[in-house]
């Protein structure tokens with residue numbers, strides 16, 4: 001069923017005397033269980049779109065429905081509450097908090113949830129770390145981990161709260177090819193298990209791991225097509 005519906009989304013940034021039309025008339029609908037890549041040249045609006053999808057930023061005009069919530073009209077507090085429940089983020093630079101341990105990093109977003117008791121949090125953190133094969137590092141700090149390991153912890157943080165969508169912004173951008181492959185395999189696995197994933201990437205090889213490719217140019221969707229599957233991805 002439809003999880004996300006963007007209608008006539010416009011985003012304008014006003015800085016000094018300059019208006020930047022970052023997104024114009026975006027129409028996009030995403031079904032539960034889809035795996036989507038968003039690609040396009042630098043500055044075309046990919047990050048802005050991901051920030052809007054993830055309720056980190058607001059729209060200038062248009063309607064956004066996320067899992068039944070009309071979010072364009074919400075205030076910041078309401079947006080934060082829905083974001084924390086519905087959205088899991090994975091960033092290029094991992095964004096772990098350096099003075100929290102691995103398990104504290106994964107637990108942190110859940111501590112803001114009114115539907116997770118402390119036992120629920122412990123259980124969810126343990127399961128998420130097992131899923132990404134980092135349970136043996138639960139008490140380590142981010143600086144004690146390789147980049148690939150940090151990103152796996154970030155994936156655990158993104159999935160621990162069972163969000164309706166996982167948003168990934170260049171998730172392999174800071175990783176060598178071996179660790180990039182490990183993170184991409186993890187996303188494949190989450191998708192096979194039913195997760196909805198929307199990923200921004202410059203890397204054509206990563207982009208092709210998705211089922212659907214949305215191409216952006218100058219703030220507009222210029223193409224939106226299924227990705228042909230190779231034999232290996234059946």
Ligand code: ADP
Nearest residue numbers: 013015020022041042043044045046047048049
């Ligand atoms: P991409 O992720 O595709 O590189 P962005 O979404 O970051 O593109 O940027 C789209 C356009 O919006 C660019 O012209 C960028 O300079 C502008 N922009 C993005 N964020 C801001 C901001 N906070 N203030 C002003 N302009 C911005």
Ligand code: ADP
Nearest residue numbers: 142143144145146147148149150152178179182
């Ligand atoms: P993985 O087994 O997840 O592929 P790596 O091969 O990247 O991990 O790293 C091997 C080991 O070296 C890991 O146990 C990790 O803790 C350690 N390590 C890697 N990079 C760093 C680093 N920058 N600082 C501290 N320890 C590191």
